[in-house]
Amino acid sequence: MADALPAALGPLLRAARERLAAAGIADPQLDSRLIVEHLSGTTRTQAIAEPDRIVDVAALAAIEAALRRRVAGEPVHRILGHREFYGLRLSLSPETLEPRPDTETLVDAVLPFARAMAEIVGECRILDLGTGTGAIALALLSAVPAATATGTDISSGALATATRNATELGLAERFKALQSNWFEKVSGRYHVIAANPPYIPSRDIRNLQDEVRDFDPRQALDGGADGLVPYRIIAGEAEGFLEAQGKIAVEIGHTQRNEVAEIFTAARYRLAGAYRDLGGNDRVLMFER
Template identity: 35%
Template sequence: MPDDFDLGIASDQLLVGDAISKGAKALPDSNSPRLDARVLLKFALQTDDAGLIGRSRERLSEQEIERFAHLIRRRQKGEPVAYITGVKEFWSLEFAVDQSVLIPREDSECLIETVLARRQRTENLRIADLGTGSGCLICALISEFPQAQGVAVDLSPAAVKTARTNAAKNALADRIEILEGSWTEPLRGQFDVIIANPPYISDEEAKELSDDVIDYEPSSALLGGHDGLDPYRVILREINDKLTSDGLLVFECGYRQTDALAQLVRDFDGNYPVFTINDLSGRPRGVGLDRRKGQKKD
């Protein structure tokens, strides 16, 4: 076994429970080494949490050790766990992911919570998702609004294919149309909710990205121009006739960008209050505007 992941124990003596600890020890550069090792071991053994617990005192076979070691080596090189396993959970749904799309982040769930807080689940909504990537946002929303219909747009043909796979994977393909194109260009008609998580990393912030992000995730879905706000400017120029008169607009952005983005949204429509969205840690994560009756400023 290569020196970069030496289990340090005979193959016929390695227990499942010990493998997690040894895998974690081999990942000192990870922010979550034990979680990474656990997820990769489950993938190597093709089991779930219950199966892993049930086998905790069992010995790994030689083939299982080889599979696990191979996965750990990939993670040691910086490859994200989600790309190694090909799946990522978001909003309790499972999504197929590859290097054509960003890995769904838990922080983005605050966008779903924002829509749920401002619209009733029973409403017959038309929802658009701009720059859908894996389709995690539109799938999460449509799963929560049983009467809603969704349209998702992405410029990347590979991302469109992945999003369609995920809509079908989550039994939502009959209520989500996924189109190839630039921002609002493919949209027809008006929408009650428009949500977007566009590229928003500025040129300066790009220098701070970790290697596992910049080396593996698609730059076209990350980089938003000099100040990171170029995609929002394009969307806001195009969106006025796409959002209904009582529609809800929800953007994700970086925590340093909320003030500047809020001003762009006010310039787009100054008749209604603009609000900031915080993520699970309380950090600013987005900006929204709600045209619903009763929200208009005096």
């Protein structure tokens, strides 16, 4: 049983940080701050200016429960129930992949084209395959007011989360959630087809970080025997849904550039751009006819 948490904000933050550090958490300072601030309704400024501020008993109980979950290995954003992506606060659920900064590379890659298309033709229709939280589609909609997006997912729970996020961000009128196994229920043509598909080879799932393996949904991770099955589906079926001047943008595993490029080349696409994430790893490929 852990010692009772201090009630004053400054000592509370220190105690939470020390507890996470002792448990071997990678970034105890950030995680303790996120937990304490969120559950106590305080800010970083208040922690600095008002370290003696008293945190009420209910908040202390919630912080204690959250620290226990974090020490047990649950990711901090799963505990909080939300994560920021491209400046947007997105709710999470057990059925959704936790959106990560690497995927912002895909939004950066697509955005100039989406803006240009909206300016030239007055709209940009986006198809986000495997939308999860809606992260990619909603980030693009927030940046391109003339854009509309359809987000597909095989999981009804993920689609409910994406719809909730669209509503909370004021983007619901331009976002449509569609339950579909890839292109199965999709209709119409799109200027942008985007996807962060499952790309981990099945045999490698067990080697992932505990926080990913144990808390992200497996169907959002498992890309089949070689991790490339979703790319074959997208390359093989996208033609009927892509506008003549449209682009396909996919996130990839950092070792998959050549294999994914070959899959799309064989399907008569041309590589239109390759983009690296902040760590310098190959992360996004863009294709066109």
